[in-house]
Amino acid sequence: MGESTAAQPLSSSIGDYVKIIWELAGSGAASTTEIAARLSVAPASLTKMLGRLQELGLVSYERYRGASLTERGRAEALRSVRRHRLIETFLLEHLGYSWQDVHEEAERLEHAVSDNFTERLAEFLGHPARDPHGAPIPGADGVLAAEDSFPLGEVMAGGRVHVTRVHNEEAPVLAYLGERGLVPGRSLEVKEVRELDGVVTVEDEEGVSHSLGGPLARSIFVRLLS
Amino acid sequence: MGESTAAQPLSSSIGDYVKIIWELAGSGAASTTEIAARLSVAPASLTKMLGRLQELGLVSYERYRGASLTERGRAEALRSVRRHRLIETFLLEHLGYSWQDVHEEAERLEHAVSDNFTERLAEFLGHPARDPHGAPIPGADGVLAAEDSFPLGEVMAGGRVHVTRVHNEEAPVLAYLGERGLVPGRSLEVKEVRELDGVVTVEDEEGVSHSLGGPLARSIFVRLLS
DNA sequence: GTCTATTTTTAGCCTTAGCTAAATCACAAG
DNA sequence: CTTGTGATTTAGCTAAGGCTAAAAATAGAC
Numbered sequence: 064m065g066e067s068t069a070a071q072p073l074s075s076s077i078g079d080y081v082k083i084i085w086e087l088a089g090s091g092a093a094s095t096t097e098i099a100a101r102l103s104v105a106p107a108s109l110t111k112m113l114g115r116l117q118e119l120g121l122v123s124y125e126r127y128r129g130a131s132l133t134e135r136g137r138a139e140a141l142r143s144v145r146r147h148r149l150i151e152t153f154l155l156e157h158l159g160y161s162w163q164d165v166h167e168e169a170e171r172l173e174h175a176v177s178d179n180f181t182e183r184l185a186e187f188l189g190h191p192a193r194d195p196h197g198a199p200i201p202g203a204d205g206v207l208a209a210e211d212s213f214p215l216g217e218v219m220a221g222g223r224v225h226v227t228r229v230h231n232e233e234a235p236v237l238a239y240l241g242e243r244g245l246v247p248g249r250s251l252e253v254k255e256v257r258e259l260d261g262v263v264t265v266e267d268e269e270g271v272s273h274s275l276g277g278p279l280a281r282s283i284f285v286r287l288l289s
Numbered sequence: 290m291g292e293s294t295a296a297q298p299l300s301s302s303i304g305d306y307v308k309i310i311w312e313l314a315g316s317g318a319a320s321t322t323e324i325a326a327r328l329s330v331a332p333a334s335l336t337k338m339l340g341r342l343q344e345l346g347l348v349s350y351e352r353y354r355g356a357s358l359t360e361r362g363r364a365e366a367l368r369s370v371r372r373h374r375l376i377e378t379f380l381l382e383h384l385g386y387s388w389q390d391v392h393e394e395a396e397r398l399e400h401a402v403s404d405n406f407t408e409r410l411a412e413f414l415g416h417p418a419r420d421p422h423g424a425p426i427p428g429a430d431g432v433l434a435a436e437d438s439f440p441l442g443e444v445m446a447g448g449r450v451h452v453t454r455v456h457n458e459e460a461p462v463l464a465y466l467g468e469r470g471l472v473p474g475r476s477l478e479v480k481e482v483r484e485l486d487g488v489v490t491v492e493d494e495e496g497v498s499h500s501l502g503g504p505l506a507r508s509i510f511v512r513l514l515s
Numbered sequence: 516g517t518c519t520a521t522t523t524t525t526a527g528c529c530t531t532a533g534c535t536a537a538a539t540c541a542c543a544a545g
Numbered sequence: 546c547t548t549g550t551g552a553t554t555t556a557g558c559t560a561a562g563g564c565t566a567a568a569a570a571t572a573g574a575c
Contacts, residue, residue: 076562095523108563110524115561127523127570158409168406175401180394183384302532321553334533336554341531353540353553 078143078174080112081121084132085140092129141201146173146181148194148201153184155195162195162241163234196237197228197247197284215263216280220256224265224285225249231282243273245283304369304400306338307347310358311366318355367427372399372407374420374427379410381421388421388472389463422463423454423473423510441489442506446482450491450511451475457508469499471509 083101087093095113099106113130116122121136132140150169154160160168176184182203185191192208193199199208212227226249229240240246244267251265254272261277275283309327313319321339325332339356342348347362358366376395380386386394402410408429411417418434419425425434438453452475455466466472470493477491480498487503501509 096521104562105564106523107525107565112562154406158406158413160409164405168403171401171403172398172406175397177394177397179390180380180384180398183386187384322551330532331534332553333535333555338532 076174077116077119077121078139080116081132081136081140082143082147084122084130085137085144088129088131092131094129098130138205141205141207142178143173144207145201145203146176148198149181149184149188149191150176151194151196152188152191152200156188161238162246163237165195166232166234193228193247195247196230197226198230210284212284212286214281215253215265215275215283215285216256216261216277218253218256218263218285218287220253223250223252223288225288226251226283227286228284229282230284231278236279236282240279240283243267243271245273245275250288251285302400303342303345303347304365306342307358307362307366308369308373310348310356311363311370314355314357318357320355324356364431367431367433368404369399370433371427371429372402374424375407375410375414375417376402377420377422378414378417378426382414387464388467389460391421392458392460419454419473421473422456423452424456436510438510438512440507441479441491441501441509441511442482442487442503444479444482444489444511444513446479449476449478449514451514452477452509453512454510455508456510457504462505462508466505466509469493469497471499471501476514477511 079102080098083098084093087097087101095109096106099109113122113124116130116136117124120133121139122130123133124130147169150172151165154165154168155162185203191200199210201207210228214230215224218224226245226247228247229237229245231237245251249267251267253263253265255262255264257263261280262274263280264272264274266272305328306324309324310319313323313327321335322332325335339348339350342356342362343350346359347365348356349359350356373395376398377391380391380394381388411429417426425436427433436454440456441450444450452471452473454473455463455471457463471477475493477493479489479491481488481490483489487506488500489506490498490500492498
């Protein structure tokens with residue numbers, strides 16, 4: 064007995080739980096209500112599940128204290144994230160999905176693919192480092208590249224920046240940004256950062272100007288161009 | 290109420306049931322025990338499920354009489370078959386899976402993909418008419434091409450034949466035939482059909498001779514070359 | 516420090532899709 | 546027409562993963 068050698072199939076939704084906890088908690092702890100909200104599940108359902116995840120050795124959890132991932136839980140989460148991001152890349156680059164549609168389809172597929180499939184897909188895609196949203200894809204060895212960019216909302220006026228990532232999963236936001244070409248790989252000139260309401264005004268390579276309010280400005284991650 | 294307009298997600302294993310009944314029964318009726326065996330499920334579990342499938346309007350079923358598909362059941366089965374065969378084609382042609390490994394992976398993926406994915410994949414693959422085993426792929430409109438070939442075991446000696454299909458899902462059989470190049474597209478010369486034990490001896494394009502016993506000879510489907 | 520509002524947990528129930536063991540049916544052989 | 550055997554069904558159980566309503570703990574406001 065004991066949970067020891069890992070790697071039984073691991074019923075599909077368990078992957079969702081650890082992935083959400085990973086997104087929510089990073090290294091800290093995630094609250095029951097937050098996790099429940101992300102999974103569209105009643106808070107009461109969480110308690111039982113967190114207990115189960117703890118028995119499996121994936122989270123460490125104390126009553127009324129929220130949950131955080133164990134080392135194994137983090138590894139499991141990164142495997143899910145890798146699958147998800149590789150699948151998104153495939154859907155977008157090869158099947159012609161739109162930027163805002165990939166997430167939902169990938170979410171379902173992610174539960175069905177084997178590690179063998181995942182690695183063959185990575186090979187097929189040429190081992191991409193980032194997915195279509197610019198999110199880094201964890202390696203097969205579980206290593207995730209450190210984020211070296213920051214939200215557009217935090218930038219100062221007057222510089223040129225390079226969009227590295229759009230950190231948002233809501234379809235309307237993605238559709239909006241996609242239509243305007245505010246996607247990873249683009250260069251922008253920061254014209255104004257208005258303290259008052261956090262609106263950032265940028266100009267793209269074609270000279271078109273865009274004004275982006277808080278939520279959008281926080282979704283676009285950029286790196287400064289030297 | 291009523292089941293009317295179809296197309297709710299349709300819990301994953303329901304697809305398996307109709308697909309197996311379709312394979313087993315064609316137009317006739319399939320027995321409880323046969324279906325159970327194919328699904329690796331206890332015969333007792335079938336009764337409940339067949340009742341459910343009947344409520345859903347997918348099979349028609351009378352106690353102690355076996356089950357057969359309704360028109361809607363047949364359509365559902367063909368959708369599953371289409372998904373399955375397209376996925377197999379993708380795994381083999383683009384991800385480098387071996388002939389004998391595609392089935393298992395496709396079986397799992399099949400439950401996770403949307404119709405949107407399926408049609409985009411068909412497009413990506415160039416709308417293939419047959420899968421890697423030579424099985425015809427039902428159209429998006431639910432039309433399945435009629436089988437125009439027959440088992441090698443039924444052929445007469447002396448003719449040339451064209452392999453159109455390998456009708457067998459057992460990995461060792463596929464591996465054996467794959468290694469020897471006895472795959473769809475190949476031409477063979479039938480040297481001998483021995484009444485005594487049903488062994489068929491053929492010679493391939495490179496002059497190599499193969500002797501195939503009943504199970505293998507029944508798995509290889511061929512068309513006569515004029 | 517107390518008290519109230521918000522979180523979180525407990526208790527008990529539901530559904531799905533399985534299982535085993537026991538009963539029942541169908542059919543073919545006498 | 547009876548009977549035995551194998552196929553099928555019924556009955557009752559299990560485990561996951563949900564739910565609601567009610568109870569308990571925490572934390573923030575005074």
